[in-house]
Every structure is written in C-alpha cells, then in structure tokens.
Amino acid sequence: MFRLRLTFVLGLIAAVIVLAALLAAMSLVAIERQVVRGRVASDIATSFIQLSAQKQRLRTWVAQMQQGAPADLAQRDELETAMQGTVQRLKVLVEQAIQLDGSGEAREEHLRRGEALAVLERSVAALIKSVDEARPLAHDTDWRSAWDAHSRVFDIADGYDVRRLVAENIARESAAVQRERAAADARLAGVRWLWLAVAGALGAVTLIALFYFGRELRRPLQLLSEGADALQAGKLNHRIPLAGNDEFSEVARSVNALAAELEEHRQRESAQRQQLEEQVAARTGELADALTALREADSRRRRLFADISHELRTPTTVIRGEAEITLRGVDKPAGEYRQALARIVDTARQLGSVIDDLLSMARNDIDSLSLRRIPVDIDELASEAVAQAGPLAERQGVSLIGPPRATGSHVVQGDPLRLRQLLGILLDNATRYSSAGGCVRIEIQTRGREAHHPAHVLLSIEDQGIGIPPEELPHIFDRHFRGTQARLHSAEGSGLGLSIAQALAQAHGGSLLLESTASGTRAMLSLPVAQQEMLEGDVA
Template identity: 30%
Template sequence: MASKSNWRSQLLGSLEGQLQLATYIAVLIGFTGATTTGLWLSNRTQIRNGEADLQANAEHLTNALMAYDYLGQGHSAKDWSPAIQLQVRQELRDHSSVRTTIWIELADGRLVLPTFGHIPIPIHMMRATMKAHRKDHTTQLINVGGQNYLTLLGRSYPTGEKVWSGALARDTGRIQNEFLGWMILVGLGSMLISLITINAMVRRIVRPLLELSERSAALTAETLNQDPIPKITTAPKEVRQLAMTYSELIERLALSWDDQRRFVSAVSHELRTPLTIVQGYLHRTIKRSKGLSDDERRGLKTAEEESIRMRMLLDDLLDLARGDSGQLQLNQEVVDLDVLVGKAADLSRSYLTDHRLKVVNKIAYDESSVALADAGRLQQVLLDLIDNAAKYSSQGSLITLLLYPHKDGIAIDVKDEGIGIPDGDLPHIFKRFYRGKNSSEISGTGLGLSVVALMISAMGGQVYVQSKEGEGSCFSIILPKPTTTSDKLS
C-alpha cells in the first residue's frame, strides 16, 4: 500500500510527473488513433478498389450485350436462342476471371452462368449475393464458407434481367495484420524516441523550478543579500520570467529587511536611555517618598516593573539587530560556571519568592568547571531561562539548575515542572516571535529564547530543548572549554 502511495505521489504529486503523464497519454492516444485510422483507411481502400473493378467489368459486359442487341433497348432474354445464350455465356466468361465471376439472373429466377473452363463457378456465393442484395443494392462484403467476397448488382433491366458480379476479396486479415505489425513496430520506436525527448524536455522545464525551490528553502534573513538567485538562460521564457521576478522580490525583501533592522536598532537605542531614566526616577520616588499611600506605592511599583520589562524588550531587540548586522560584540573569556550559576540562582531567588530553586553541580571536585563565555551575557541568558521556567510553571514548583561535564565542553541545564512544549512547537521554539500553542494565556513577546540562541551561538556554544507537554521542559546550554593552558590558568 505504501509503495502504491509512493508511486502515485511521484507521478501525480509533482509538476514533472503530471507533465510526463499528460504527454505519455497524448502520445498513446495519438498512436492508437493513427493505427485505427490506418487500418480503417486500408480496408476502405481495398473495398473501393474492388468495387471499381467490379463496376468496370459489369459496365463492359452490359455495353457488349447492348452492342449485340442481347439486352437493353427493348431486348429481353426471352428472345435468346440456344446459340445466343451460348454467346452470352462466353461473354460472361470473357469478362470474368479467376477471382471475379459475372452472371445474369433472368426474370424467372434462372441463372445464366459463364461457360465452364478455367473459371470456377461459386454457386453458393451467387445465392448468398442475391439474397444479401434484396434490400440493399450497394456494394457489400459477404462471407461465404470462410471466404470474403465483394459483391455488386451491376445492372437491373426493366425486362427483369439482372447483371451480378462477385469477386474473391483479398486476404484482408493477413494484410491488416501485416499492416498492424509494421504500425506497432514503427509506432513503438517512435514512442520510445518521443518518451526520451519528452523526459529531457520536462526535466529542462522543471529543473529551474526545483533550483528556485531549493534556494527558497535555504533562504534566511541573514542570506538575503549573500545568496542571490542566478540568472537562468536555458529554461523556457515563462520560467526565466518567474526566476527574474523572484530575484527582484528577494532584492526588495533584502532592502526591506535592512530598513527594518536599522529602524529597530535606532528605535531601541533611542528609547533605551529615556526608559532607564524613567526607571531610575520611579525607583528613587518609591524609596525616598514618605507620604505615599499604599495605592500610590503599588501604582509606582507597577510602573517601575513595566519600565523594566520594556527596557529588557528593547535590549532584546537591540541585541537581535546587532546580531543581524554582525555588530554584536561579546567579551569572550574564561568563566567559572560553578560560580556564575550560583550567582544567577541567588539573583533569581531574590524575586522568585513563589518558586523553589535548586542548584546541582555534577562536576567532580578535582575537575575544572571553567568554560569560554561572556560572563555578563551568560548570566543574563541564565536569568532569562530561569524567568521563562517560572513563567510557565505553577507556584511552588521546582526549578533546577544542573551543571555537568559534556563531550563538547560543559553543560548547564535549566529544568522546570511546568506546562511543557507541544511536539509540533519544538522545532520552532527558538524562532523570533514564536510562541507555543499552549502559551497563549501567558504574557510574552516570543523574543527571549531567540536572544538566548543568538547569545549562546555567538559564544561558540549550543542550546537545545527537551520537553513533553504537561511534564515540563529542560533547556540545555553547552559551552566550549578553553583550548590552551594559558586560558585555563588565566
């Protein structure tokens, strides 16, 4: 069943397969139509040629009978003497042949046959002919005793006499079989050549479309300017036009993307300072003002938290814009992850009062826990992951930070007991503005994890996620170890 589905998908599920199938069907219909028409024309030509011969023989005979005043112009077979009847039979023999027989049917039903000699007299054919022509006086092809005969009523006189003629038809079956055999042989050869040509032409048409599809699949925001669509010169005009239009679209997208990055970078940079000032004034007002009511203090506290959230969002946008433009700068250094993870946990505990936070270090005491990273950026990444774990976990749940050795360096896991991530969302979870289907009721922008992936990648590390919906998530960061002795000692 699977192979049948595969076959159907390859043949009908692609443009190449549909073009080939349509052309194959057209060739097959054309070949069948040409063969059938050829056989019909061959048979029709044979019948017409035989009919012309019969009519010519009958006409010559009737002219001779008229010239001798045997029949026609008021003469009748009733006036024939035995000598005249013999002469008429000799005329019939002279106008007959081995294959063709001409005879006369008298008014009383008797037959006047050619004189005997080298010409056979097929009486059964004559009777069948006269019976067949009672209702239809046109040329007919009849079968008598396994033989095909072409028969004709050549002349019917007012006095009742009729001139008949019949000819043994050629072996039309053998001729048609021979003709059909040659048609099949020539047709199969032509079809084979046609199919080879069709396959080549279809591939020539489809190949540029496949190239465009592959380029589209590999296209990202970072490669819009770096991987232009090459000019296609060998494809049909419509495909070349499509490629040209697609290339122009990519150029417009690249320009739009550059404008968007510059705008985001400029806006983020310009708003960051005012928001920092607002946050500072709010913080000092809350700390220093003595006469604030509880409602006023809660309102100012909410405003401070929102300003912090907005500044963090702007920081994320600014980092992404710098990453896109290649201007993201990191201070790559040797960092003791044991110390840094502990510090990040302490900072998180100060505001995550409704969650439990646990740090587990599985690195042996005699092994180093240092790795290459930007300490400030890595700390922010861990705080973001811890905050993300708390956001999607219930109150009182456990968040675990696990430090352990890895074959590619040192790994840090941030594990929660939250709602988890659906399987369909896992491949997209680090994309910008992407949020899981089960996170619609929780506030967020969908930028945090994309910034995490950007930072870890810039540090030369890797980030992965393992999750099952309803059972929590585990984000794993793998950072490289220092490669030289001087790095380790510093």
C-alpha cells in the first residue's frame, strides 16, 4: 500500500529534520555564547583603553591648572565622572566574563583582572582626591619637584606602576579578544561542516524517496491525469484502465462511476435545456414586442407633453399681451377695443387649432396634420402675425419693421391657421432672441417667374440678435435642440419651434432655411404661389 510506504518515508524525513533542528538550536546556543564572550573581552579591552585616555586628559588638565592656565572645573568633573563610570563598567564586564567561562585557566585570568581592577579603583579614588585638592603653583615653586609629585599621583598606586598595569591589561585583553575570535571561527567551521553533513544526509534521503516514488507513481498518475483531461474535455464515455487494490485503483473506480453518472445527467440536461431554450425564446420575443410597444408609447407621450408646452405658450402669451396693452393707460376708443378683441379671437382660434393638432398627435397622427388649402394672402397673414407679436416685442424692447401693405400679389395655396402658426413661431423666435434696442425686419417678395422655375413667395424675417454659431446650424431643426447662446439668453423654450415650423413649411410644399452671423439671424420661408395667381399672371 502506498500509504504505509509514504508514511514511513515522510517519518524518516521528519526525524532528520527534527534532528537537524536540535543540532541547529545547540549550535546557535554555542555560537551565541562564544560571540558574547568575544564581545565582553572586546569591551574590557576597550574600557581599559578609555580609562588610560581619560587619565591622560585629566593629567593634562591638572598640568594646565598648576601652570596658571584657565581651567574649566566642569571639564574636570566630567573627566572624573567618566573615569569612575569606566571603572564600574569594567567591574560589570569582569563579572560577566566570570559567569561565561569558569574553567581553571580562565579563572586565573579573571583573578588577575580582579586584582588589577581593584588597584585601578583605588588609584582612581586617590587620583580624584588629589586632583580636587590641586591648586595653581606659586612662582617660586620648584617646578621639577611639583611635576614629580604630580606624576607619582597619576602613575603609582599601592606600589604598582599604574601605566604598566594598564598596558599589561590592554595587552592581555587584546590577546583574549584574538583568542575568542579564533575560538568563534573554529566553532563556526565545525557548525558549517555539521550542517553540510546534515544537508547531505537529508538530500540523499530525499533523492532516494523521490526516485522510488517517482518510479512507482508515474503510471497510475499518468492514467488518472488522462482520465481527468478526458472528463474536462467532455468525453464522459472515457474509463480509466486501472485494476488492483491500492489507492489509485480505488480513485479510478470512483472517477469511472462519476463519469457514468455525469453522462446520464448530461443526456437528461440536454433534453431539458432544449425545452427551456424554446420556452425562453418564446418569452423573449413576447417581452421584446412588449418593450418596443412601451418605448414607442413613452416616446409619444414625451413628445406630446413637449409639443403641448411649446405650442400653447406662444398663443397664450399673445392673448395676455393684447389684453395687457388694451387695459393699460386711459380708456381707448371702441374701435381699438374691437381690434384688440378681434386679434384675441384670431389667436384663440389659432390656439384651438393647435389644441386640435395636439389631440391628433395624441391619436398617433402627429405626422399627418390635416390642411385646409385655400388661397391665402401672405401680406395679410404677416400683418396679423406682426400685430400679435407686438406685445412681446414691446416687452423685449425690439422694433418690428414691415411687412409692406398688402399688394394682392403674394398669394399662396395653404391653410391660414397653419401658416399663421408658422409665422408666429418665426416672429416669436426673432423677437425673443433679439438684443434690446434692435429691430426685426419682415420682407415679402415673389421670385421664380421664369419659364423653367415655378413661382414662389419668399418671406424673410431678419433680426439683430445673438446669432447662431456655424457648428450649431445643422442641428437647429432637430427636435428639442437649443444652442448654447440660446440657453444663456433665455431659459424658456423646449427646442420644438423650428422643428414644427419646418414640418409646416414642408406640408405646404415649401421650405424653411436659416442664415446666421454674429450680428443676427435671417429666416427665409419659401412657399409655392397659388395656381390661380399663376394663371392670372399668364393672362396679364
């Protein structure tokens, strides 16, 4: 059984790893102890050197003070404190060295360190006392004798030559540092060879295990992998050819049983999925039709509301303006009241027609507005449109110029209400977007009486307003489009006026064009001349 063999090999590798870990821990402890010993020896040697340097600096300070040079007492106190601290640090380091190594040979060295340290401690105490009592020398003092006495305080203590004692200790501690370093190097070399041996043993065991299991597992793993690839590729009729009582054979039997069950489920799922797809396709078609109908209804509703808000605003504004002008000021002659009421009636009639159109739009008949075509004099319609636009022009501070008197030569075939609505839109735009103090000029003329060109009436409305940028001209007849300058000039408006005006012009067989510069805009409405007028012109 692969399980038992694998467990044995893994246990062996684990035992080697545990042994290696124990050896590593022991090696780390030994190396750490050796490193600490070397550091303590190095610190002792450094402390002796520092003590010698501090004593020399203190000697220099005393010499300067005795010779009468300025002496800083704070510097003296600092040096004395440093020497005492160095002695105390040496005592602590010597105690650490004794704890780290208590062998016979090392014990003798520790005793010598202790004796030297005791002598140095007494020397430092005596030296500090002498330095504190030192005073500048008088002029008649024997300088040689003073210097010798000064040197004996610094160099002799308890019959020992302090300089020689410090030098011997420095030399001994330097040798100890070198000895500890050599011991540390030897210990590291031993640990290195130990670890190389452990790594070699572990590598050999691992290679043997890999070779054995690689040879034993290659065939069953390959067959299992081929079976898994076949299942992943959807070949559920594939079976893994493994027989026996080991673990791989058990896995192969389980996978084969799973493949058979999956194949059966796939067949059932395929039938169910086909049935579900048919149902989903039918429902999706129904939902798509319903969504299209809903979008069309919502679009018609939005367009209806937009048209209502736009188309009702202009007539109601005219009616209110006529009423305000009529009621303003003192009483007027009855004739003026009748004229104002007549214009209000005409505008109300136009408003009723607009409402009829909006009702037609609500019945999905927006693109087929009915037209009552009769001969219409554009001069008269233009005069009525100018009269209706007068109140708005007065509020805007804009002058309306034209049209000329009716000549009877500008007759077209069309619906008076629709044409009045068309002219009202054009005059409303020209007046609303003109600058205060400007004027709106209306001109009417007949063109195209040549043989190969049908006659048409050209009505132009030119304002002195904000103008239309060239990049916006291609979009001015789009529904709900309003240019940047138009929005800044007037917050009101829905962008439907020109679109409706163009539709009305085309419904009459004519056209509507706009030209614009930075100083104003010119709208040109072209309508075919009535057939009756053309015949009369031919007779003439």
